Amino acid sequence: MKIRSCSFEVAAYRPQDYPRAPGPDVVFMGRSNVGKSSMINRLLGAKGLARTSSQPGRTQSVNFYRVNDCCWFVDLPGYGYAKAPEEVRRSWKPMVEGFLDARRERIALALLVVDARHDASPLDKTMLEWLEDKEIPFVIAATKSDKLSGNGRARAAAQLRRELGDDLLLVSAQSGLGTKDIWSRLDRCLAGARESKKDQSWTSKN
Numbered sequence: 001m002k003i004r005s006c007s008f009e010v011a012a013y014r015p016q017d018y019p020r021a022p023g024p025d026v027v028f029m030g031r032s033n034v035g036k037s038s039m040i041n042r043l044l045g046a047k048g049l050a051r052t053s054s055q056p057g058r059t060q061s062v063n064f065y066r067v068n069d070c071c072w073f074v075d076l077p078g079y080g081y082a083k084a085p086e087e088v089r090r091s092w093k094p095m096v097e098g099f100l101d102a103r104r105e106r107i108a109l110a111l112l113v114v115d116a117r118h119d120a121s122p123l124d125k126t127m128l129e130w131l132e133d134k135e136i137p138f139v140i141a142a143t144k145s146d147k148l149s150g151n152g153r154a155r156a157a158a159q160l161r162r163e164l165g166d167d168l169l170l171v172s173a174q175s176g177l178g179t180k181d182i183w184s185r186l187d188r189c190l191a192g193a194r195e196s197k198k199d200q201s202w203t204s205k206n
């Protein structure tokens with residue numbers, strides 16, 4: 001998909017705040033500080049659109065970005081940030097699970113973002129189970145792979161595939177590695193959403 005426009009729409013804390021306008025969702029979920037917001041910026045070619053930070057816990061709401069007036073990129077708050085205030089930790093689960101339940105039918109693809117340099121965490125595995133249970137289409141995006149050498153990348157991918165399953169792409173928001181692979185998957189999933197005509201907002205220009 002050629003990006004003609006993208007903009008921040010809303011930071012939602014409750015389902016009532018989600019955008020009402022139709023269009024499929026592309027969802028980014030994963031550990032705090034893993035690089036979800038950076039991946040959104042890289043895929044959209046829009047530096048600084050989603051706010052990023054070297055401090056974990058930057059994204060604490062469900063943030064919607066409107067892309068080409070036809071689909072939504074959704075940045076979910078990260079998990080596993082031990083120093084998050086108690087209130088933030090308590091609100092995370094209902095916020096994310098509430099989102100997945102409310103928008104399940106709309107989700108064209110969820111990207112479960114993990115750090116290519118580390119083993120999957122128990123919370124990553126829990127997320128995977130949620131996605132499988134709710135029958136949400138997903139792919140694992142192992143990011144920050146620019147920090148690994150060629151051999152290291154192959155080893156890391158093999159290890160993560162053992163832990164999380166075969167459907168894994170090595171990517172980097174910094175170097176752009178794997179961006180094309182993600183886009184070809186996304187294009188297929190968005191075309192599938194359009195074909196299923198679940199969503200009437202699609203027009204031939206998209």
Ligand code: GTP
Binds near residue numbers: 056146172
């Ligand atoms: P939360 O909003 O806290 O959940 O974090 P996030 O997952 O959105 O992470 P964010 O995109 O803010 O990135 C966290 C840090 O990792 C920032 O300092 C980024 O510059 C860095 N980063 C993200 N992606 C990459 C990557 O592919 N390679 C490298 N080297 N650094 C990256």
Ligand code: MG
Binds near residue numbers: 038
């Ligand atoms: Mg973020």
